[in-house]
Every structure is written in C-alpha cells, then in structure tokens.
Amino acid sequence: MNNIYKPQEAIVEDIIVESPTIKTLVLKPREEFEFRTGQFIELTLPGIGEAPFTPSSDPNVKDKIDVTIMNVGRVTSLLHAGSKNISLGIRGPYGKGYPLDDFEGKDILIVGGGVGLAPLRSLLFSLFAEIDKYNKVVLRYGARTPDDIIYKESLPRWAKKKKVDVVTTVDVGSSRWKGNVGLVTTILKDLPVDLKKAISIVCGPPIMMKFVTLKLLDLGFKPSQIFLSMEKNMSCGLGKCGHCRIGSYYICKDGPVFTYEQLKDIHGIWD
Amino acid sequence: MPDIYYINSGQLNTFFHNLKKKYKVFSPTAKEPNFTKETDYSYKDLPGGEPFVFNPYRPVEPLKAFFTYTQDKAAEYFDQDTIEDLPPTIIFGVKSCDIAGHKVQDFVFLEGAEVDTSTSLSINGERSRTIDSLYRLRRDNTILVSSDCTDFKEVCHCLAWEILPHPTEGFDLNLSPLNEGYLVEVNSPKGKDLIQQYKEYFVIAKDTQVAARKVKRDNLIERLKKHLLPQHLVSKDIVQRLMQEGYNLDTWQQFMLTCVECGGCNFICDTCHCFLLTDKKEGSINKRLKLWDACLYANYARVAGGANPLKRRAERLRFRFTKKFDFFVDNLGMPACCGCGRCIEVCPGKIDIREVLKDLAKKLQH
Numbered sequence: 140m141n142n143i144y145k146p147q148e149a150i151v152e153d154i155i156v157e158s159p160t161i162k163t164l165v166l167k168p169r170e171e172f173e174f175r176t177g178q179f180i181e182l183t184l185p186g187i188g189e190a191p192f193t194p195s196s197d198p199n200v201k202d203k204i205d206v207t208i209m210n211v212g213r214v215t216s217l218l219h220a221g222s223k224n225i226s227l228g229i230r231g232p233y234g235k236g237y238p239l240d241d242f243e244g245k246d247i248l249i250v251g252g253g254v255g256l257a258p259l260r261s262l263l264f265s266l267f268a269e270i271d272k273y274n275k276v277v278l279r280y281g282a283r284t285p286d287d288i289i290y291k292e293s294l295p296r297w298a299k300k301k302k303v304d305v306v307t308t309v310d311v312g313s314s315r316w317k318g319n320v321g322l323v324t325t326i327l328k329d330l331p332v333d334l335k336k337a338i339s340i341v342c343g344p345p346i347m348m349k350f351v352t353l354k355l356l357d358l359g360f361k362p363s364q365i366f367l368s369m370e371k372n373m374s375c376g377l378g379k380c381g382h383c384r385i386g387s388y389y390i391c392k393d394g395p396v397f398t399y400e401q402l403k404d405i406h407g408i409w410d
Numbered sequence: 411m412p413d414i415y416y417i418n419s420g421q422l423n424t425f426f427h428n429l430k431k432k433y434k435v436f437s438p439t440a441k442e443p444n445f446t447k448e449t450d451y452s453y454k455d456l457p458g459g460e461p462f463v464f465n466p467y468r469p470v471e472p473l474k475a476f477f478t479y480t481q482d483k484a485a486e487y488f489d490q491d492t493i494e495d496l497p498p499t500i501i502f503g504v505k506s507c508d509i510a511g512h513k514v515q516d517f518v519f520l521e522g523a524e525v526d527t528s529t530s531l532s533i534n535g536e537r538s539r540t541i542d543s544l545y546r547l548r549r550d551n552t553i554l555v556s557s558d559c560t561d562f563k564e565v566c567h568c569l570a571w572e573i574l575p576h577p578t579e580g581f582d583l584n585l586s587p588l589n590e591g592y593l594v595e596v597n598s599p600k601g602k603d604l605i606q607q608y609k610e611y612f613v614i615a616k617d618t619q620v621a622a623r624k625v626k627r628d629n630l631i632e633r634l635k636k637h638l639l640p641q642h643l644v645s646k647d648i649v650q651r652l653m654q655e656g657y658n659l660d661t662w663q664q665f666m667l668t669c670v671e672c673g674g675c676n677f678i679c680d681t682c683h684c685f686l687l688t689d690k691k692e693g694s695i696n697k698r699l700k701l702w703d704a705c706l707y708a709n710y711a712r713v714a715g716g717a718n719p720l721k722r723r724a725e726r727l728r729f730r731f732t733k734k735f736d737f738f739v740d741n742l743g744m745p746a747c748c749g750c751g752r753c754i755e756v757c758p759g760k761i762d763i764r765e766v767l768k769d770l771a772k773k774l775q776h
Contacts, residue, residue, distance in 0.1 A: 141539070141543055142484075142485050142491075142543060142544075143540065143541070143542060143543070144484035144485045144687060144698055145484075145485035145486075145487055145698070146488070147488065148487070148488040169488075183487070183689065183698075184689075185488075185689070185691070186689055186690055186691030186696040186697075187689055187691075188688065188689050189687060189689060190714060211714045211715035212713075212714030212715050213714075214714070215714055226488075228487055228488065345717075370713070371711065371713060372711060372713045372714075374686065374687050375687060377540050378518075378540075379518050379519060379683070379685070380684055380686065380687065380703070381683060381684030381685070381703070381705070381733070382684065382703075382710065382711060384729075384733060386732075386736070386737070387737050387740035387741060406657050407725075410720075
C-alpha cells in the first residue's frame with residue numbers, strides 16, 4: 140500500500156558549516172530521488188518531527204540531495220546538533236518548482252536574502268547546466284552580516300562564469316568587509332537587464348520579499364514577471380492538512396513558486 | 411426509473427440484525443431524553459437484538475469521524491508497514507447534509523478521484539502519490555445507508571445552501587419512512603449487491619408508494635422553508651463575495667470576543683479536514699501520527715522560528731470562513747458548509763455561523 144505520509148530513509152553523508160546559524164546536510168537517500176528545482180521536500184528527524192525544505196543541490200544529481208538549514212526552531216536545532224551518518228527521512232518532492240521553460244531567452248534576475256539563497260543555488264545549478272538557453276543570469280544577494288553569507292566560496296566562482304553577474308551586500312558590515320553595505324534593495328539599481336525580456340525570482344524572509352517585490356514593481360517589472368518562493372508551515376505537502384493555505388491556493392501544492400500576478404489580490408501574503 | 415424497494419418495519423429489523431453477522435454496523439440511538447432540548451442521536455455499534463432506530467434528523471457526530479479518526483497512525487518508518495485490519499462496515503442514519511459535506515472530505519483525501527462503488531468491498535491497491543490510502547480503504551470498505559429527514563433541529567439550514575433534506579446522490583442505499591415500513595432506494599453497485607444478498611426482505615416499490623414518498627418529502631421541505639424564512643439567511647451565490655469584500659470588516663473581531671479557542675466548531679464540522687502530522691518514538695519504532703487539527707487554535711499556522719500569520723483570534727475566525735466560502739467555492743465549486751448546524755450547537759461562545767454571514771451581508775448591504 141502506497142503511503143503518502145511515510146518517509147524514505149536518507150543518511151547524512153556530510154555536514155558543511157555555512158555560517159554560525161546555517162549548515163548544509165548532504166543526504167544520501169536509499170533510492171534515487173528526483174526533484175525539479177524549486178520543489179520542496181519534507182525532512183524527518185525520526186521520532187521527533189518533520190519540516191519543509193527546498194533542496195539546494197543540483198537537480199541533475201539524483202543520488203544525493205543537499206539541504207541547507209538555518210537553526211531557528213525545534214526540528215532545525217536538533218538537525219543542527221546531528222552528526223554524520225545519522226539516519227533521517229525524506230518525502231516528496233512537492234509543489235511545482237520554477238518554470239524553467241518560461242525563462243528561456245530571458246534576462247534572469249535572481250534576488251536572494253539570507254538562507255533564501257538555498258533554493259536559489261539549486262536554480263543556479265539548473266541554469267548553469269544549460270546556460271546557452273538563457274540570455275543572462277543576474278544574482279543579487281543580501282545577508283545580515285559578512286559571517287551570515289552562505290556559499291561563501293561559490294559566490295566568487297559563480298561571478299566569474301560567462302553570462303553571470305553577481306553582486307552581494309550585507310545589512311551590517313565589519314572591519315574586514317570591503318563590499319556593499321545596505322539592504323538588498325539598495326543593490327537593485329542600474330540592473331543590467333532588459334525589462335522587455337526579463338523575469339525576476341525572489342527568495343528570502345517575508346519582509347525582504349515584500350520590499351524587493353515593491354522595488355521591482357517600481358523598476359517596471361510586471362507582476363507576471365516576478366516569481367516568488369512562498370513559505371508557510373507546509374506539513375503534508377499534498378494540499379490535505381490545510382495549514383499552508385493563502386487565498387484559494389495551497390503553497391505546498393499550487394506553489395511554492397508563484398508569480399506576483401497570482402498573489403497580488405490575496406490578503407496577508409507577507410504575514 | 412430509480413431502483414426502489416419496499417420493506418416493512420419488522421423485516422427491516424430482521425435485515426438489520428442479520429447484517430450484524432457479517433458487517434460492523436453503526437446506527438443512530440436516541441440519547442437520554444432531556445426536556446430542555448431536542449433529542450439527540452448518536453451513532454452506536456449496537457449488539458444484536460437491539461431494534462433499529464430511525465433518526466428524524468442528523469446525528470451528533472459528523473460523518474467524517476468514520477473515515478479519519480481524531481488520532482490515526484499515519485505511518486511507521488522506515489521498514490515497517492502500516493496495515494490495518496478493516497471489517498466491512500455499514501453506517502445507518504446518515505443524512506443529506508452529511509453526504510453533501512462529505513464531498514469535501516472525498517475531494518481532499520481522494521484528490522477528487524471517484525469513490526469506488528464496485529460490488530465487492532475489496533481493498534483497493536491503487537498506487538497514487540496524492541491519495542490518502544487509509545481513507546480510501548475505509549471509504550471503499552463502508553456502505554452508507556442514508557435516510558430522509560422527517561424533522562429538523564432549530565439549527566438545521568441545509569436549504570440555505572440548496573441542499574435538500576433528503577439525499578439525492580452519494581449514498582449506497584437510502585431509507586424513506588412510509589406507512590409501516592420504508593422505501594429503499596438503491597444508488598450504487600454496493601447498495602445493489604447488499605439488496606441482492608438479502609432480497610427475500612424486499613419487494614419492488616409501487617408507483618403509488620414512490621408518489622407518497624414525494625408528498626412526504628415536499629411537506630418537510632415546506633415546513634423547513636417556513637422555519638428558515640424569518641431567519642433571512644445569506645444565499646449561496648453571494649457568500650464568496652462576502653468573504654472577498656468583508657475581509658477587513660469588524661465582524662470578525664466582534665464575533666470572536668466570546669471564542670474560547672476550543673476547536674469544537676472545527677472538530678464537529680462535516681467539512682473541516684485539517685490535520686497535524688506529529689512524530690514519536692516507541693521503542694525502536696518511529697511512528698507518525700495524524701491528528702485532527704483546528705484553525706481556531708493559536709498555533710495552527712505557526713512556523714519554525716515562531717512567526718505566526720494567524721496570531722489574532724479574529725484572523726483565525728476569518729481563516730475558517732474564507733476556507734469554507736472562498737477557497738472551496740474556487741476549488742470545488744461549492745461552499746464547504748452543509749447547513750447541519752453542528753458548529754452552532756457545540757460553541758460555548760454562542761458564535762453562530764448564520765449570524766456571522768448575516769452580519770457581513772448587512773454591513774456590505776447585500
């Protein structure tokens with residue numbers, strides 16, 4: 140009997156410390172696990188609980204999945220305390236993910252905030268794998284402090300790729316930080332994108348998504364050109380448990396990626 | 411021509427008792443009479459020998475309680491498998507409102523898939539990534555014997571949602587009291603199969619009997635209409651607009667003042683389906699449980715890190731209403747209220763779904 144609530148086992152193969160509050164777990168599932176970039180999974184700490192995460196790894200890799208986790212709650216703090224070789228559970232993938240076909244031939248602006256870069260890394264891997272299909276990739280990333288930046292070694296590597304443009308900022312600098320200081324909205328000017336053939340993708344905490352969306356609208360992006368990765372407490376992942384409803388959508392089933400066009404008339408989307 | 415039979419009361423009792431030899435049979439029983447209020451009926455798995463009781467209106471319990479339990483084992487992991495031994499079950503006394511409400515449960519747990527009404531009560535081995543297989547098993551394993559309402563409770567308001575007080579679809583067999591017995595309408599292969607097994611008790615209904623059934627049904631509809639007319643209830647076609655236009659009205663705050671966050675309205679509701687998945691360890695086995703959840707609970711929408719998009723009680727009341735009257739109108743084409751009035755009876759704060767809707771309509775001048 141197929142059981143939609145039952146996780147399959149995945150072993151933690153490696154743990155990468157990304158920042159003082161963020162770690163990436165490299166998981167090896169028992170069976171190959173396929174997902175499309177932007178879809179999410181439910182990660183189980185056996186006997187303790189479950190929480191939703193969007194994989195941060197390359198979807199073309201089927202035998203391993205990276206999950207980048209910020210230590211914010213009950214399950215995540217225990218996941219942070221875990222060690223290599225422990226057994227976890229995964230279910231999924233759920234939701235619709237990013238519509239890569241719609242991005243072909245476009246200038247793709249990606250705006251990330253904090254741990255919100257995690258799902259975007261998976262998207263970047265997908266775009267890099269077929270970079271000829273896209274016009275250019277423009278990444279704008281903001282973190283709270285220099286220490287809070289994740290994928291510290293990857294960011295400069297990505298910046299050197301052809302057709303890729305990366306700018307990073309921090310809300311609060313430090314004596315050693317030579318880069319931009321200011322909220323991510325401050326690095327959204329003079330963007331090297333042609334609005335006529337651009338789309339934007341935003342992922343980060345709700346307050347950041349709200350102000351970035353307003354900024355993008357201000358810059359002339361249409362609501363249909365803005366893709367948002369929404370989050371609520373997705374639990375079942377299948378539009379049954381009810382928790383992640385906004386308006387007439389379930390984030391787990393109809394999202395988690397929505398265009399702002401789909402959401403703009405719904406009350407409370409940034410709450 | 412529908413497939414309709416007649417059975418007299420004595421034969422029905424024999425049929426009822428014989429069913430218990432083969433099936434687990436739930437049927438309504440009257441609760442202790444209480445002269446301060448209407449008699450309530452409750453589903454019981456009665457021992458053989460107890461006579462069949464006809465309930466004139468819906469029982470206290472929502473129909474969903476037979477298909478999702480307050481606490482279910484959702485899974486064991488990783489290697490163990492969840493297997494439940496299910497006796498074939500028959501439920502008597504189900505009413506039209508319950509069947510209408512149950513469409514919502516089927517939509518949620520079966521992803522809109524058709525319920526299997528094939529002749530045998532077989533375990534359906536369907537593999538699907540979105541169907542709740544335990545729900546499917548219980549659904550396939552159950553025969554619904556509904557019946558016409560012959561009376562109504564003060565809180566009953568099915569007609570406001572254009573639901574008739576007698577079932578027209580979704581049942582396997584339906585009983586309509588007539589003279590010294592019942593007309594039995596067959597509506598599914600499962601129901602047909604049951605009649606076939608016990609065909610000695612049933613005779614084909616006469617046209618005059620079917621006509622008499624219609625007269626009785628029409629009479630009750632008229633009585634219920636008279637009961638509802640002075641209430642000036644909100645109609646089905648404006649309810650979605652009330653949700654959209656009334657989002658920021660003070661109605662939510664006003665009606666929430668007496669809410670004690672017991673979740674009773676959610677649990678007793680025929681259409682509420684939310685659940686919580688929770689994990690626990692029992693020895694070397696990890697268990698995942700599925701518990702009924704309530705959107706009126708403070709932590710319903712809380713996310714990791716403590717943020718809660720539904721912090722205020724008024725926001726949660728509005729969430730309950732917009733789910734029923736906006737989300738389900740968009741996604742299922744019907745409001746998720748069947749007018750059973752259970753939430754009105756259960757609420758210690760006397761929050762009345764009819765009054766909330768009327769207040770919105772009044773303030774929006776609809």
